[in-house]
Amino acid sequence: MLKFRQTRRGFLATTAAVGAGTLFAGLPRWANAAGNTLNVRFDGDIEILDPGYMTGGVEIETQQAVLPFLVEYTTKGDTFTWRPTVFAKSVVQRDKTHIDFELNEGFKWSRGFGEVKASDVKYAFERMKTTDWSGTFEALDHVEVTGSHSGTVVLNQPFSPFIMIALASGPAAILSEKATEKAGGKFTLDIPATCGPYLYEQIPGQRVVFKPNPDWTGPQPAFETVNALVIGEIKAAELAFEAGEVKCTKIGADTMARYQTKMPPNSALKVAGELQYMWMGMNTEHPKLQDVRLRKAIQHAVDVDSILQGAYSGTTAKSFGIVCPGLIGKRNKAGYSYDPGKARQMLSEAGVSNLELDLRTLNLQERMLAAQIIQANLGAVGIKVNVIPMDSGPFWDMGQESKGDTWKDLQLWLMRYGTNPDPYEATQWFRSDQIGVWNWERWTDPEYDRLYKEGIAETDPDKRDATYKRMQEIMENTGAYVWINHEPETFVHRTDIKIHVAPSGEMNLPNFKRA
């Protein structure tokens, strides 16, 4: 019935076959970047390529390879700014509410949908007002078509960040009006018509392959084919880089610290941006924290430098406010410093003793380490801190009045927000109308609200700089914030390529060059 034949000779033969297979495998044929192919890392599958309904990240990276944009990010010295893409002859901010543009001629949509025209820009931008990304286009009134390839973006209010936060980022991909409407006005993975140096093909869970677009008439990209390998885990991506299977990948803070000490051969680091700001917040309405002297004592009691070293291995920039490095309004100094003696004196003046506070944080390695350092710092000045680690679901609900009553019990918490490359975005969460939404510190200041409106209307960079610095000063004076750090988006790449990444960390693959 059951015939089982296993001989020693057979076993040896099998073992030999496996051994031979291993030996033949010794040739690194899979290794990256043979010829004109570039391997990079994507951190997940693309899900929705419709700019109105996408998640972002890899979807923006894909759009930038296959769809037209008016402008793209660049840097000027240490500051992020924008420049027209190959699709645009000119993009000019005429006044506070008008942005004139002119497209270059000759760029054709795939599948025979004709040339890229100003009417496509109008269609793509105006449809955004009714999509999931409508908030980004809130300031858009309409797009005026003035010629087949020219037009004007008209804003409904002076809104100086519009080019940076709307046009230079993912949601401003231009779509073919005819093709998109033919597809029903909405799409997921199959873009109805593309126009870019590459065509794309996704193999779910494995890779997105960018191949040359035979109809492309613009400048040829440096790499004929780009394999974007889907590697979800950042640690796996780092190992893939070290194994030579990808030439460029984002890396984590601990690896950045390791590479700063010992860089892999022929490799370089690039910090794309530091558009995240982390702080320890205090609920100014909580009975235990209503005295501003107590809150300011806590500001003096926390040793932020220890957090940066102990929790982040010295890889993150020290924060002095919510405006991130590279942006107008970035502060270079806080109004307080680590001084436990002063903290003790202020606590004594406030008549505080035997104080016990809860510190809530997301249950992530770095945050927990930071929380424990804060716990030790505050313990040293006589404040007992209970660290409460939380999962993301309840954490993000806890300060919102619409999600229950936890906001009443909030005392201290570690928070990190991400932002766009313009200071307006970070400042919006702390207006009076955000109390119980995202302003969990629950303070109001009429001057702050006024400056917020002035900041978005102002186009003079120097005036904006002063405005945003003053807004952060107001925040700091509430005593409700201990600024901690700005985590970087760091990439490692081989030195034989030059990479182009947005401050928010998206790779612009057509702009990758050979070094």
Next chain:
Amino acid sequence: MWFYTLKRLGLSLAVVVAVVLVLFSLLHLIPGDPATIALGPRATPETVARYSAKMHLDEPVLVQFFIYVKDAATGDLGVDVFSNRSVTKIVLDQLGFTVILVIAGLTWAVLLGIPLGCFSAVRPNTPLDRMTGILSVGTIAIPSFLVSIWALLIFAIALHWLPAIGAGEPGDTMDQALHLILPAFAVGLGWVGYLARMVRASMLEVMNESYIRAAYAFGLPERTIVYRYALRVAILPTITLVGMGFSGLLSGAVFAEVIFSRPGVGKLIFDTVMSRNFPVVQGAVLITTSLYIIITLVADLLVAWLDPRVRESL
């Protein structure tokens, strides 16, 4: 045999229903609003409302459950919340990679583990048997994620002998086979030990049977006695073990899949848990659980077919 089969089928169905119930309950037991968890804290109210309607989250929980069961019974496990793709298709696309990995891992484990077990059993308590025992226990004790990491560090990064990540070039069988070696090694290593220990124990028992002693008395060659007579009986518990191993590894291969960034159901579940894509998590778990049950059932039926004593005991 038919009665036994029906009985086992009924039990399997009950397990599937229990799994669906637990899976469904978990989504509602997670603290926080399911829509906010899935879409992120800054999702607009319109997006949250649209998501809630699409996922029937605005219906009573019991209604949601019946909708899910009704759809699942017809093979419709819903759609991916982000891309709108069919969950069934997403899971089935990834399942092949996991099945291949598990087959490769278990194949080499069987090819090495069974002869090792036999070898130990026919030379009990010799230094070679003890060494085999230590090696077997050692391979069982080392977690597969550790094996994966070390294999990757040594063979892919330090020596550059084998590829580190992925499943290889689509359509290039040789490349795909090369990409399979390290994950299959990591997945199968522990099973070499399991199988060797299991076969050794079974063989020792069988080798003391009177018909084996009779075979020796008749002067039959040892190889014939061991492989033709003893192993045929001793292999029975191993079939169940391999069946369970195959089923367990369908989701247990997750470490190897994540570490080697290899597509597969385990990695799919991991990724979708991280992105809070609950319909895909539910669908993937349901499909792998069903497969687990089917394979365990097949293994049990196979053993019952081979050994009448088993079916009589139920």
